[in-house]
Amino acid sequence: MQPVDQHGASPDVSFDGGDLDCGNGLLLLIRKHIDPMARGQLLEILSTEISVDEDLPAWCRLTGNDLVSWTKAGKQRSFLICKGKIEERAEAPAPPLQPAIVAAIAPAQPVTQRPFKPIPPLAVTGIGSWPRPRWMTQAMHAYVEGKLDEAAFHETADDAVRLVAAAQERAGVDVMTDGEQRRDSYASFVATRLDNCQLIPLTDLLPLVDDPEEFERELRALDVPAADVRHPAIFGRIGRSRGLALHELDFLHGVSDKPIKIALPGPYLLTRTMWMECLQERAYESREELAADIVAALRAELADLMAAGASLVQFDEPVLSEVVFSGPKSRPSFMCGALSESQGPDYELTFARDLMNAVLDGAPRERTAVHVCRGNWTPDESVALSGSYAPLLDTLAAMKVGGYLLEMCTPRAGEMELLRALPDDARIGVGVVNQKCSHTEAAEDIEARVRRAVDLFGAERLLLHPDCGFATFADNPICGSGSAEEKLAAIAKVAAALR
Structure with missing residues (x-):
């Protein structure tokens, strides 16, 4: 033109x-x-x-x-x-007024104080996400694009959470999640809650990588729907004028009397996701400076969730796998959209450990956990990362969490015995079904994995769950809601028999 x-x-x-x-x-x-x-x-x-x-x-x-x-x-x-x-x-x-601006001017959210419910041995729980109904996904897009106001969006999400809670009740889980129904993904949703942050399509970020055409090819090879996935972008110094997931906990308390787990993206994951070189001299001079504000927001969120009765707060840090398993000779990964810098495994793992411990400082350790997997954006196992927990054990053990919820069913995760190096006083969550498999695993296979975990860690320390969530990205669920319910029910049946 x-x-x-x-x-x-x-x-x-x-x-x-x-x-x-x-x-x-x-x-x-x-x-x-x-x-x-x-x-x-x-x-x-x-x-x-x-x-x-x-x-x-x-x-x-x-x-x-x-x-x-x-x-x-x-x-x-x-x-x-x-x-x-x-x-x-x-x-x-x-x-209409867009969600990101609403977040910036919203008053601080009051916290309803509640006692927390303890989590029993051999407790069964989902990792976090659950497939969203089509009408929920449509409402989410409309909300992010400013076509649906916040009140109408949460009315729709409330209905979706009720369905997820009912499915978990039928399956017999011991620790409830809300299925992350209000989130576009397990991590980037924070852009709709933090001040000076907004969700933008991943395709908008292609010019920010060194080779946009190669990056597009990588995304296609990895089965990543770049046009549907949204990414958080920062337009100033971020702040937390309202809760990130406190509203999720409050609503779930109203529909379930079981212990509740809330999953949050970990501080290292958020720093790697949100930092871009073009932020320099506009909002933050370095990603370490950005990380300090992320830690502050997560510390405030953790304190509110503890006060509001969360039985467990799980920090998701799957990008730790990218640090140790993705290199110049490896297949590309899509842990963070491959947009942010990395200074090598030693520096990155130390950075991740220090960020996590800064968030956890002063929190009740027994009510916190970290989750690590090797990628959960596609059911195609061949494009996800692979490798045992060996190079991550020192970092994980040095994090002051009270529990580890780890991918273990897939052969990509290596040997379960390695997890014995984790602190003896921490709870160990073991993935005993693979959410990526279209079929529900046989009861005898699940039981064999659970018995092996009991032998290694003891029943008192053990938590049972799928390897990862059922729908990491709202537009790209790993399986359907029926399959998700069947897999949790299969774990719960085995756990009940072993108790």
């Missing part, structure tokens, strides 16, 4: 991107402005960066937004973009 002398229409929203290019933050600013707009509305982008002349039209084609026109006067450029197709402009309404 050639530049014109002037635009034929007036923009609904305008911002100045200065000399930023698409690989250095401009796309993040575009997403910040365009997401709260209604389809059919016009966004004007001012820019003095010459590379935007080619990169912005390519972004429009990739994301399905129309480039209406652009002008050029000396170094100054003006691009007029329609959100969606220009044909949708006729009756475009005023944009």
Whole structure:
């Protein structure tokens, strides 16, 4: 498209991107402005960066937004973009207040004090996520895109959580989760809860990697739906003016009288996910500086969850596997979208350990745990990471958690005996079914794994669960809800017999 002398229409929203290019933050600013707009509305982008002349039209084609026109006067450029197709402009309404802005101005959430329920030996629990009904996924997309207000979104999510709780009750689990129904994924959902943070499509971030075309090929090979997966982006210093998962706990207390587990993304995972080089000189000078604010937010969240009666708070740190099992000769991994820096295993594992211990400092150890797996975005086992826990044991043992919920059913996880190196006073959670398998494992196979774990760790220390969640990403569940219920019921039946 050639530049014109002037635009034929007036923009609904305008911002100045200065000399930023698409690989250095401009796309993040575009997403910040365009997401709260209604389809059919016009966004004007001012820019003095010459590379935007080619990169912005390519972004429009990739994301399905129309480039209406652009002008050029000396170094100054003006691009007029329609959100969606220009044909949708006729009756475009005023944009609603987007969730990320609501989060920034929301008052602090009060904490209802509750006693916690202890978790019995051989307790059965899910890791966290559960397949969302189609109507829940649709509501989630509408909410993230600013088309559905927060109250309506949570009404819909409440119904979905009731279904998940009922399924777990039928299966006979001992420790409940809410299935992460309100989350787009196990980790990136924090972008809808933290101040100055927003979810953006993974495709928007392609220009931020060294080789976008190679990254796209990697995602296709790994079966990652890049157009559906969203990623957290930061537009300023992050803060926690409301709970990340406290509302999930409060609602679940109202529909279940069993012990409740809340899963949170770990501090190292969030730092690796949220840090991008283009943040330098705009929000944070280094990822260590970002990590300090992440630790502060998670410490506050952990304290509120403890006060509100969570029996167990589980921190998910699957990216630790990426640190030790993904290298220049390995297949690429999709633990963090492969966007952030890594300074080598020794530094990264020490960094992860220190971040976790900073979050846990002063918390009741016996009510905290860490979960590690080797990737759970696709049922295709061949594209996930593989390797025993041996290179992670020192790091895990040095984390001041009271429990370890670990992938152990898949042969990719190595030998269970290695876990004896973990602290003797910590509870050990062992994956005894593989959520990626389409069939439910035979009772005798589950029982054999459980008996082996009892022999190694003792029944008093043991927790039983699937290797990982049933639907890490809302748009890409590993299995259906019926299969999830059957697998938990199979574990519960074996556990009951052994008790």
